[in-house]
Amino acid sequence: MSSFAGRMKEYPYISLDRFDRENLHARAYFLSHCHKDHMKGLKGPLLKRKLHLSRTVRLYCSFVTKELLLNNPKYAFWEEYIVPLELESPTQISLVDEASGEKEEIVVTLLSAGHCPGSVMFLFEGCQGNVLYTGDFRFAAGDVSRMEHLHSGSRVKDIQSIYLDSTFYDPRFYQIPTREVCLSGISELVGTWISQSSYHIVWLNCKAAYGYEYLFTNLGDEFNTQIHVNSLAMFKKIPEILSYVTTDRKTQIHACRHPKDEEFFQANRVPCGCVADDGTPLRIISIKPSTMWFGERTKKTNVIIKTGTSSYRACFSFHSSYSEIKDFLSYLRPVNIYPSVIPIGRSLSDVTQMLRLMCRNPTHQAAFVYKPLGVLKRSRVQRPTYDSESDDELFEGLDLVPVRKKLGLNLEAKTEDVPEAQSSSESASFPPMDSSSQSVVQNYFDCTESNGEDDDDDDDGEGGKAEEESKEETPTGSSEAPKWEDFFTAEVLTDSQNSQSQSCCSASPSRATDSQTPELFSDGEETPDVDETFSLTLSASLSNHSSQNMESHLPDTLILGSERGDSGVVQSQTEELSASQASSDFDVPCTPESKAPQPDVLSQLYRKLASGEEVVARKGSQGSV
DNA sequence: GCGATCAGGT
DNA sequence: CACACCTGATCGC
Numbered sequence: 033m034s035s036f037a038g039r040m041k042e043y044p045y046i047s048l049d050r051f052d053r054e055n056l057h058a059r060a061y062f063l064s065h066c067h068k069d070h071m072k073g074l075k076g077p078l079l080k081r082k083l084h085l086s087r088t089v090r091l092y093c094s095f096v097t098k099e100l101l102l103n104n105p106k107y108a109f110w111e112e113y114i115v116p117l118e119l120e121s122p123t124q125i126s127l128v129d130e131a132s133g134e135k136e137e138i139v140v141t142l143l144s145a146g147h148c149p150g151s152v153m154f155l156f157e158g159c160q161g162n163v164l165y166t167g168d169f170r171f172a173a174g175d176v177s178r179m180e181h182l183h184s185g186s187r188v189k190d191i192q193s194i195y196l197d198s199t200f201y202d203p204r205f206y207q208i209p210t211r212e213v214c215l216s217g218i219s220e221l222v223g224t225w226i227s228q229s230s231y232h233i234v235w236l237n238c239k240a241a242y243g244y245e246y247l248f249t250n251l252g253d254e255f256n257t258q259i260h261v262n263s264l265a266m267f268k269k270i271p272e273i274l275s276y277v278t279t280d281r282k283t284q285i286h287a288c289r290h291p292k293d294e295e296f297f298q299a300n301r302v303p304c305g306c307v308a309d310d311g312t313p314l315r316i317i318s319i320k321p322s323t324m325w326f327g328e329r330t331k332k333t334n335v336i337i338k339t340g341t342s343s344y345r346a347c348f349s350f351h352s353s354y355s356e357i358k359d360f361l362s363y364l365r366p367v368n369i370y371p372s373v374i375p376i377g378r379s380l381s382d383v384t385q386m387l388r389l390m391c392r393n394p395t396h397q398a399a400f401v402y403k404p405l406g407v408l409k410r411s412r413v414q415r416p417t418y419d420s421e422s423d424d425e426l427f428e429g430l431d432l433v434p435v436r437k438k439l440g441l442n443l444e445a446k447t448e449d450v451p452e453a454q455s456s457s458e459s460a461s462f463p464p465m466d467s468s469s470q471s472v473v474q475n476y477f478d479c480t481e482s483n484g485e486d487d488d489d490d491d492d493g494e495g496g497k498a499e500e501e502s503k504e505e506t507p508t509g510s511s512e513a514p515k516w517e518d519f520f521t522a523e524v525l526t527d528s529q530n531s532q533s534q535s536c537c538s539a540s541p542s543r544a545t546d547s548q549t550p551e552l553f554s555d556g557e558e559t560p561d562v563d564e565t566f567s568l569t570l571s572a573s574l575s576n577h578s579s580q581n582m583e584s585h586l587p588d589t590l591i592l593g594s595e596r597g598d599s600g601v602v603q604s605q606t607e608e609l610s611a612s613q614a615s616s617d618f619d620v621p622c623t624p625e626s627k628a629p630q631p632d633v634l635s636q637l638y639r640k641l642a643s644g645e646e647v648v649a650r651k652g653s654q655g656s657v
Numbered sequence: 658g659c660g661a662t663c664a665g666g667t
Numbered sequence: 668c669a670c671a672c673c674t675g676a677t678c679g680c
Binding site: 033067068069199200204205239240241243321322323324325345348349350351375376377 | 670673
């Protein structure tokens with residue numbers, strides 16, 4: 033459940049998904065989706081009165097969210113104050129202080145969030161940089177790389193902060209089967225049952241929330257039927273859903289509800305009855321969508337679990353898993369990440385510390401977590417003490433996965449074991465050379481190297497780079513991956529490239545379209561040699577895997593590098609790590625005159641990696657490429 | 658009577 | 668298997 037207080041540090045004049053307390057003073061409101069925990073205060077009398085007195089305050093959301101919201105009479109008073117926005121259409125909004133007339137401009141872009149019908153993320157671009165508020169979201173690995181508005185040309189935009197749906201940002205929730213896998217499991221069960229006779233009925237025991245509709249549309253398509261629901265009212269202006277639901281109970285798939293669902297569950301009947309119109313008793317199974325998760329090394333597990341003679345649970349998640357969130361963050365590499373949800377059993381500081389490692393400069397804001405100050409070279413293996421069972425998350429931020437993807441290493445053979453490998457086909461869609469994960473690794477060690485010297489210089493190399501952006505390639509695949517949520521919003525797309533070039537702040541006109549410049553190439557920064565970077569990456573990642581004890585009874589699986597015969601033995605990894613550190617921490621000092629690696633040197637290295645050649649630097653063999 | 662909040666449930 | 672929301676009790680206005 034969202035515990036986001038409603039406001040972002042960068043743009044405090046707007047409120048998102050919270051409408052009470054200080055948010056009553058906002059100059060504009062944003063609603064990411066129509067779930068109650070994101071609508072706190074939205075029907076409050078104080079807010080209602082403010083609206084009546086104001087000439088400029090509006091609520092911005094998607095068209096679908098507007099429809100779902102206004103379907104509830106309690107929110108009907110919002111009608112004249114809602115401004116629905118198309119997806120992927122940058123829109124300039126003036127934030128006006130009605131008392132003083134003072135004004136700030138901001139550009140907002142709605143990005144489909146895959147959480148429920150109408151759900152969006154908000155990308156804000158303005159004087160304080162680019163900020164992404166994710167709302168609640170479910171992205172699969174690789175999805176983020178296809179989002180045009182998070183790119184500028186072929187590069188990822190420079191994101192200052194992400195306000196993140198961190199519901200499952202915890203290694204316990206490492207994998208959640210993909211939407212497609214879950215759907216096919218449910219399809220199979222439903223098909224097996226309802227094909228037996230027309231009196232065989234399936235009841236989808238869905239909770240009272242938007243988000244299950246894609247189940248309805250997909251099952252409806254597959255079995256050429258409609259789904260029985262209590263009411264069509266909320267979908268009356270959303271034809272893509274409306275055509276799949278019915279209030280006629282004479283159908284084999286039901287998602288109807290009743291306050292006493294559980295009694296029906298026990299009595300083995302659907303809320304709308306237990307006999308057909310002709311008096312024949314119905315044969316009913318219930319399927320309860322619920323979140324299932326698996327550890328990092330858990331073998332593929334069934335997405336359907338039988339819980340009784342005629343009841344099942346089916347895997348279903350509205351939110352991204354830990355690995356999906358990591359994929360998302362390691363691609364965008366924001367400067368700051370703020371969690372909007374604290375997973376159960378965690379504290380805010382747990383999550384904040386874990387998220388720091390996914391930031392562009394993980395140690396920068398976390399001096400109290402790790403401050404080497406000249407201690408032993410292997411000190412990075414020391415863990416922060418915030419939690420015992422998963423203290424190895426110190427290395428979570430150094431996952432090799434995006435690098436592997438970008439390099440196109442063949443991991444097909446490991447698909448069963450490695451969740452990320454399912455998306456190895458995504459490799460082509462990462463922008464060329466916008467190696468954000470490499471940058472991060474680079475940054476991480478840059479920072480470590482300069483420990484004790486100067487910690488607050490990480491913002492250079494970012495601000496003034498817009499001009500040198502190359503526009504030769506656009507991100508691939510933006511059109512080839514339709515998502516289910518596209519169903520729910522009209523497809524009126526404006527020319528984003530043009531819209532984006534609008535300047536919204538005279539003080540810093542280019543800021544809004546800045547892209548991340550990989551630190552690997554940034555000017556005036558210490559740049560250790562490339563070979564070292566990769567060896568560090570591999571080592572850290574290996575260490576990460578070996579120390580993940582989600583399934584501690586399992587032997588170390590050879591998730592990484594098994595093709596090359598590397599074993600995941602803790603000892604050897606530790607040695608590699610310390611060897612790398614020996615180099616990175618002290619032996620190779622950072623010199624201002626060290627020069628950036630040349631592109632041809634890099635591509636040589638990439639070729640090596642792609643062909644499986646040894647590039648992991650062994651002890652004492654860390655020469656330059 | 659209404660709204661906010663909490664506990665407890667699915 | 669931890670989402671999102673419902674109901675009911677209690678309190679304050």
